[in-house]
Amino acid sequence: MSTPFQGSLLDGFDDVHLETLDRIRRTPLSGGAWVDVLPNWLSGADTLFERLVDEVPWQAERRPMYDRVVDVPRLLHFYEENRALPDPILDDARDALSSHYRRELGEPFETAGLCYYRDGRDSVAWHGDTSGRGATHDTMVAILSVGAPRALLLRPRGGGESLRYAVGHGDLLVMGGSCQRTWEHAVPKTRKPAGPRISIQFRPRNVR
Template structure:
């Protein structure tokens, strides 16, 4: 059962709506960057609750060394052409495509129910992302959780707390040369839903 969501004091707009798409860019190195826009989506807490209740979430199990283990989050995936579960998400995908000059075609949803849910260090470097600069956009709803970034192979970690309608876009060579993760935490935290918009053949 997800922890109760502590709503943002600044997020009282109904229905959910997107603000201007004017992110701040941080260069991770000469070839990789992230754009960050806090609170791009207002009314995010209402949308969080709707998605938590209505998205067809599934639990997965994966092979880990000699065992099969539970994936520590719930998942849902909307393929290219599939109707997204709220019109504002379709608008977000369209506006991101226009802004970055690359069509975002799919949307992956992750539901971090509490501090025990997480995702390990990884890059979205399968398919075209393994050899081509591309974009991955993450829209976060619900309670903030830190997204960590570090150079592939290890190095200093950069931390972005994301929740309540925040947007983070990874671009350039980020998926090939950097890794990102959502760590577990022992602190009591509310649920968070992460929506990852990706272009064709970026996995």
């Protein structure tokens, strides 16, 4: 079910800027994985959401599943390394994340994958970002969310109790350590009223 987009009462609609990363909080997970969370990292996130809806060349994809080809339940666009991002604040976000995690990651964030969840029918199934080096090496995926909050779930690979984060309106969530290999994440469908959300995933080179 979809609902009209409603901005956060705490969000500044005219001033789009990043807050400091000093308040980020880490939760250790099993198997050497961890997750960092910083609510409202991006002020003015609702303004950025509206700009991205209009300016990103969103693509609807189809993928084989079992014996048929199905629509991917979200719109997508991927920015390879050295490609201009659709808004200067995303360059600032990528640079800030690269600087903050330089010692742990050992390299900058290079790419940005954008997903547009239009309503509660759009989703992504349980998975890890294991195309490329994420299948064999510890890495990081930093997710900046704008628009209405949606549930992002994490669980140990193979099943187990899940963790639930409601991310939107400029929230930052970073998955690191072995998280892509030993844990899975998902954005499930929901029958509850759900406004639109855009997820911006920053990754190092050769991680998908």
